Amino acid sequence: MNDHDNNLPAVPEGDEPVPNPGLPPHHWRPTDVDPKAEKRAERQVAAFFGVATVALLGFFVSYFAFQVGDNWDTIAGLGASNLMLGLTLAIAFLCIGIGLIHWARKLMTDQEIVELRHPAASSEEDRSTSVGLVLQGVDDSGIGRRPLVRNSLLGALGLVGLAPIIMLRDLGPLPGDKLLHTIWKPGMRVVRDVVGTPIHVSDLEIGDLVNAEPAAIFELDDEGHHVVEGVELQIAKSKGAVILLRMEPGEITPWKGRENWSVEGIVCFSKICTHVGCPISLNERTKHHLLCPCHQSTFDLADNGKVIFGPAARHLPQLPIEVDDEGYLVAQSDFTEPVGPSFWERDKT
Template identity: 70%
Template sequence: MSDQNSHDHDHVPSTFEDEPVANPGLPAHTWRPTDVDAKAEKRAERQVAAMFGLSMVCAVLFLVSYFVFDVGDQWDTVGGLGASNVALGVFLGGALLFIGIGVIQWARKLMGDHEMVEYRHPAKSSDEDREATLAALSAGLEESGIGRRPLVRNSLLGAVGILGLPAIVMLRDLGPLPGDKLEHTLWRKGMRIVRDVVGTPIKVSDLEIGDLVNAEPEILFATDAEGEPVLEGVEVQIAKSKCAVIVHRMEPDDIVSEQTLNWSVDGIVAYSKICTHVGCPISLNERTTHHLLCPCHQSTFDLTDSGKVIFGPAGHALPQLPMAVDDEGYLIAQSDFTEPVGPSYWERDPQ
């Protein structure tokens, strides 16, 4: 005991003659049971490892609960709350809690335990201070015992490592992958292009040079053979979000792309209204340049040249809707978009 006490006080200056404070008044050091009893030390080490082990168990149970309990099922309840929410919350909280308890116990019972006196230093560190800092970090790593306590080290690494699995699983709740949902819309050959909200078809003569209107396909307002709406409720809103277009008229000579010219009518072009960056609705038009600007992140598209990106973070050109005119002079679609609408995603080919 006396040898250990003398060793402990080696960390405390034996004289304070050269220090700003003659004697900081440190009390006599009290040894912890784990400092003097090998059995207590091993017991504490097992306790810390057990906390990390319980954290791993909770993380696994989180994963099991994620797939076992269905969200929204009324019979899956615990105390009136959804079993899925309760299980996920309890087990994820437990995984984090047990890691915290284990680290606290490790610090209190197994890491180095001695008093230190540190005085303020100048703001600028000298090279000697930097070397001393690195030496202190090395000493702290040694005193933590992580190198000579493989049970604690490995159980901690396992608990922290497996805790990443719930985070990966929860990424699924960000929403389903687009798949082919953005590759097709309700636009079909011969469908009239109608004004948004009011639903009136658009004639070539209705538009003047520089006009830009929001539009959608007439099918959204049609009925089937029995007189029932083709789409209604939420389905209408979803369809609108994918079919929305802007219709713009310019001088035919302003069009520089052959494709844009072939898919236009007397200088009238139609493009998807959904920005290819993150999907914001766009309709800010520079009348003289025929540039379309997204208000969210300033992506800019050239309506005279196949909707190409000329500025901003958008990764793809705006999809153009091929147009024609029917027998009554109304604008119609030649076909659906020939490429996916909406924001870029990793399955989509680069521009």
């Protein structure tokens, strides 16, 4: 099909596809012709940015000033922290938005242009021209010659960037040294998982594997005994979960300093895989190998929990054990290294 098929005249090469309708007369804004109006608009924009800055400072103060938790601070029956955080952040964003719109409408260059649609693929010349137009736009915005607007905007936006950093604190308390210790203490009995019964040396035969945990009932504080119970107890026991395995004493090859960490062929290791923290309990009875069901990391319990297969990068931490006066298994101390999956500050030896 061509132009003649539709009785349409051919468009001469180089002509515009449609007649140029022209532009209406340009109407100058008050800020374009009146220096006082321009300065007034500039102060108004800076004022909006200034209010945003004050609101963001209020956000930071509210975050630390109002109590949350058991004794919530309230305002008109509402949680003061949530109310003030939401209100101050909303005011800040609202004022920044209004300031930007006011700046664009009153102070940025105002000129009508007409441009024909160009092909999707631009030439190098067009790209260079586009970069020039961007730079021209920066110049037209007046940000370089309006330090009051520029500085107030940068101040407000700078505080906006700090807001999410401050709120990272709500992800929870810093772990401190909690990753380096468990609830195990000298003399604490090793008890069977779930049922909580103490384990006598005579209870285990060669090849037996037992899932166990600390008999964590009390922790000492400055005023006496503090009962560990509920969620706190469950977390402590899960972190201190262990497995016991009995083998012939001659099959154990302890590292230097670990010669007395086992009792009559009974060894005790963390139940938490050092890869990503899965619970381990699959035992190859004749080889003393312990297999993690998640990613098949395999540890040799006869050789200090050494990794012999799989993605785990560290051996299983071993808990030194002994027997008390009644013949029950107890811990000599806490683990001498962190349990669980590796993290960035952990020694990889």
